[in-house]
Amino acid sequence: MTHTSVSAYAAPAPKAPLERITIPRRELGAHDILIDIKYAGICHSDIHTVRAEWGDGGNFPIVPGHEIAGVVAEVGSGVTHHKKGDRVGVGCFVDSCRECENCRAGLQQYCTGELGNVGTYNATGRDGEPTYGGYSTHLVVDENYALRIPESIPLDAAAPLLCAGITLYSPLAHWQAGPGKKVAVVGLGGLGHMGVKIAHAMGAEVTVLSQSLRKKDDGLRLGADHYYATSDPATFEQLAGTFDLIVNTVSANLDLNAYLGLLRTDGTLVQVGAPESPLPVAPFALIPQRKSLAGSMIGGIPETQEMLDFCGEHGLTADIEVIGADRINEAYERVLASDVRYRFVIDASTI
Numbered sequence: 001m002t003h004t005s006v007s008a009y010a011a012p013a014p015k016a017p018l019e020r021i022t023i024p025r026r027e028l029g030a031h032d033i034l035i036d037i038k039y040a041g042i043c044h045s046d047i048h049t050v051r052a053e054w055g056d057g058g059n060f061p062i063v064p065g066h067e068i069a070g071v072v073a074e075v076g077s078g079v080t081h082h083k084k085g086d087r088v089g090v091g092c093f094v095d096s097c098r099e100c101e102n103c104r105a106g107l108q109q110y111c112t113g114e115l116g117n118v119g120t121y122n123a124t125g126r127d128g129e130p131t132y133g134g135y136s137t138h139l140v141v142d143e144n145y146a147l148r149i150p151e152s153i154p155l156d157a158a159a160p161l162l163c164a165g166i167t168l169y170s171p172l173a174h175w176q177a178g179p180g181k182k183v184a185v186v187g188l189g190g191l192g193h194m195g196v197k198i199a200h201a202m203g204a205e206v207t208v209l210s211q212s213l214r215k216k217d218d219g220l221r222l223g224a225d226h227y228y229a230t231s232d233p234a235t236f237e238q239l240a241g242t243f244d245l246i247v248n249t250v251s252a253n254l255d256l257n258a259y260l261g262l263l264r265t266d267g268t269l270v271q272v273g274a275p276e277s278p279l280p281v282a283p284f285a286l287i288p289q290r291k292s293l294a295g296s297m298i299g300g301i302p303e304t305q306e307m308l309d310f311c312g313e314h315g316l317t318a319d320i321e322v323i324g325a326d327r328i329n330e331a332y333e334r335v336l337a338s339d340v341r342y343r344f345v346i347d348a349s350t351i
Contacts (some may be wrong), residue, residue, distance in 0.1 A: 065134025
């Protein structure tokens, strides 16, 4: 297999600062497209991964980035879904087995094949080569794993939709957020702010549950109907038995039992944030009112396209701060300090 070399930013070792390196990209296969990356979002999971906080060690050097927006620069001989010049995005995976029940149902994120879905970075492709993510100038990907970005969405603000957007859209759609439903979003960060926007656009009554009221004005501007501080014990008394659906976007160890108390009968709490440690749940936080605790992970290719089209139709984008690649390490520290509203996006022309 032949390769071409491109510039990228990588973590050379766990917890090491990211630095510019050169990485290989495979030559185009018949069904591949070459993407000229314009923007790449910084996701909290990028930070977890390069700091080896999820216990899997990591395959270093790691080039993070699974919120990728760009333009098709070249196409393989058999490509039918995209053409040169198309605006495209790539999310959290770049391949899957394509044969299991989930893949055939368009749920590639839950692929049960031997390799599971192949992560956009820190994974090994079916060709045995490591995958490198979007903190780079170019990406080669199978056409079936690239999404169309509507013309109405600017590419920089579209990038975070490929992870943050679909991570919230998928559970909101699956648990049927809409008119007559009371939905709470826990945390108003990169994920949460998209959850508020999407749930509001779906027609739900939206409440933000945040540690403090510091971002209340933002939450209401983004589409929330109500905003409560979870640091105030009265919040859990006042809102007991209120919500049909709660989506927890926080990657910290919260007391899920307290949040389960906010669900009405048959309500569901969906966990999308991924803390480092297990979250204990008492059985009687679930049993008396037939409540459910569930998880959700991004979306498949069809649903991700559905999300992009929905955002294009409703004028939804991420609130972003665009940075040069030389500020990636600074941006990581600011994410950890909750000092961004609400997603950093790297201008790939600076890589």
